[in-house]
Amino acid sequence: MPSPKLSRKTVLVSSVAGAFAVIGGGAVIAEAAARRGDEEEPAGDEAAAPTPDWVESQLAGMSLEDKVGQLFMVYVHGESADTGQSDAVASNMERLGAANGAAFIAAFKPGGIIYFDWSNGLSDPAQVAALSNGLQEASEIPLLIATDQEYGSVVRIGEPATQFPGAMPLGATRDTEAARRAAEAAGAELRAMGLNLNFAPDADVNVDPRNPVIGVRSFSSDPALVAEFTTAQAGGYQAGGVAVAAKHFPGHGDTGTDSHVGLPVITHSAEEWERIDAPPFTAAIAAGTDMVMSGHLQFPALDDSLKPATLSAPILTGLLRERLGFEGVVVTDSLEMEGVRAEFGDERVPVMALQAGVDLLLMPPDFQLAFEAVLAAVESGELTEERIDASVRRLLALKVARGIIAEPATDPAGTDVVGSDEHRQVAADIADRSITLLANDGTLPFAGGSVLVTGWGENTTARLTESLNAEGLQAEALVTGEEPSAEQVKAAVTAAAGRDLVIVTTFGAEAGGAQADLVAELLKTGVPVVHAAVGTPYDAAHVGAVNASLATYSYTAASLGALAKVVTGAVDPSGTLPVDVPGADGAVAFAFGHGLRYT
Missing domain, CATH: 3.20.20.300 (Glycoside hydrolase, family 3, N-terminal domain)
Known part of the structure; x- marks a missing residue:
């Protein structure tokens, strides 16, 4: 056989x-x-619903294969x-x-x-x-x-x-x-x-x-x-x-x-x-x-x-x-x-x-x-x-x-x-309420002016720039990626000159890593630097003493739109950390439940 x-x-x-x-x-x-x-099946739930013994009768009629x-x-x-x-x-x-x-x-x-x-x-x-x-x-x-x-x-x-x-x-x-x-x-x-x-x-x-x-x-x-x-x-x-x-x-x-x-x-x-x-x-x-x-x-x-x-x-x-x-x-x-x-x-x-x-x-x-x-x-x-x-x-x-x-x-x-206006509004409302302000020296909310958006994610920086412009700012994007080269860092520093604000996005930043180096060089320009962690919030402990730090936990369009609204003050940040963010020394840099407000 x-x-x-x-x-x-x-x-x-x-x-x-x-x-x-x-x-x-x-x-x-x-x-x-x-x-x-x-044959045409009768309409209604009675015709469609299997009987209680359907599973056993179906199983009994099945071959091993x-x-x-x-x-x-x-x-x-x-x-x-x-x-x-x-x-x-x-x-x-x-x-x-x-x-x-x-x-x-x-x-x-x-x-x-x-x-x-x-x-x-x-x-x-x-x-x-x-x-x-x-x-x-x-x-x-x-x-x-x-x-x-x-x-x-x-x-x-x-x-x-x-x-x-x-x-x-x-x-x-x-x-x-x-x-x-x-x-x-x-x-x-x-x-x-x-x-x-x-x-x-x-x-x-x-x-x-x-x-x-x-x-x-x-x-x-x-x-x-x-x-x-x-x-x-x-x-x-x-x-x-x-x-x-x-x-x-x-x-x-x-x-x-x-x-x-x-x-x-x-x-x-x-x-x-x-x-x-x-x-x-x-x-x-x-x-x-x-x-x-x-x-x-x-x-x-x-x-x-x-x-x-x-x-x-x-x-x-x-x-x-x-x-x-x-x-x-x-x-x-x-x-x-x-x-x-x-x-x-x-x-x-x-x-x-x-x-x-x-x-x-x-x-x-x-x-x-x-x-x-x-x-x-x-x-x-x-x-x-x-x-x-x-x-x-x-x-x-x-x-x-x-x-x-x-x-x-x-x-x-x-x-x-699929993608109805009602559902998109649900997504936007959640995003608005999730943005977490971790640190702020008064730089945010930002009243207006010229903004450089740089850092991780070609789509992320482009979408954030678009959202900031929709909020009335004059923003331009310069993506530097996950591992910015020396040339890319230099280009970002040059582009920051004369700006009123720099927003730098990170994803998976580590102390001493290329993304952290980018932030450090931007801080030397004297232009206020706002950091946005668009993945986990753990990045916030590795980017130095920025003027303001936010966690979005997401790079969806809804989350980036919410970030833009928080930057301009159109939305008061209300998210709170769902995790501890440890610092480089092992101590907690930002604790579970932490989250600043404007008001």
Whole structure:
């Protein structure tokens, strides 16, 4: 008898060599529609809602291969489900063995698809909605369609979708109702484009100022504050129409290693985990989070085997399931990340993750290898079919609970909510209230005159300049970048001559680094210098004795517009630090809760 891998490839090659090679998958979409039946469904909720035993009846009718397919979420290339675009088809064939999303779904029946701007376009809400509907039409069981739309520093769908400030600016407002309102608006925009799952909010407590992967993605360094905002945002997204995933369990906030490129080690004791990392996840579970996403990190106090949390039964089953009582879906962080691949092969990771307690395997680097590895593990007895059933049952139940089974498609006419004036105003109001004035010798508010905007970020300096000019100033931009050269610093100093004010933006500035040197040279000109940290506020301790220092926590258009209004006094700064900002000597330079006002 041929191996499962060979027989599965035969199905796939047949699909591609037939209709998909010619028309890019349209035949499978039509076939899927035919399987559902051509009769018109009655209108109303009664007709759409699955019966209470739907999950069990669906599960009973699925083959093992169908069940294993449900355990995977992957990305596909193409701006449409049945794309025939040559580069997208080539990428899909190389990664998945199928020409497009529709072909892949027909062959493997995955549980979900994840979107990225680089794989799916995502610049036109109508295109995104059509893509979503096409993928759903190709699937016998409605799909989870997801993305990482945390806002702030992690955004997959840009303009014209509303760009809300991210987690840390929300923490600076101390307003959980604003956080809930923003998430509800964001959820409504995602659902209008056919997405039904957002891998947010970030429940990590950022206690390491040098954390290279979390930073402003965290609401705060205070566990209670993170817990409050995590639950507020989770409820808001759900009210807006999308499922949510609290991440990255058991906590990614105290590490100097990025799990995309290495395996972080969290050195907290079990007691520190209880006090620092656990509260946001405990609160999210109590509030009904749909998913919890695992982190690719070692946590020796929780599992002395040193397996990454994603592969750790003591962490995902013993701690998350049994101790915290989480009954929803456990999803991995991307399995393409080095943090989970550092010590185990790509064929072992998905099996080990399922053994640990995972339900949904996100983005394996070699899908067919992973799929066949899980099948082989069941056939060998390493995994039982009952174990597979448990995960599929949770995934199907989630799809029922969030209305995905009843209404998988979206109305393309509803995309006018994306980027609506009302939502943009919500974003602007939050940004206005998040700007934090850390230091000021009276230079701000600035009455008017000539301003040089320089420092990090070509788009950031350009947008800030535009916003300052809209507030009535005469501003010009000169970007110097992340590592200003001596020539760039000299050019900025020359450009500052004769100005009434210099605003210098930084992102990731360090004491003795090139960005700090830029600020030091500008201070020598005698022109008042205002520093704006547009990433984490930790930069403020490394730029010297500037005339004024502000934290925006974000370089979105809304946050830069708010910064301009604070500079001119059109808005009185009201944000307060959600973290301590340590100085070079280790002492606290600016304390949690610090924030100056004009009045």
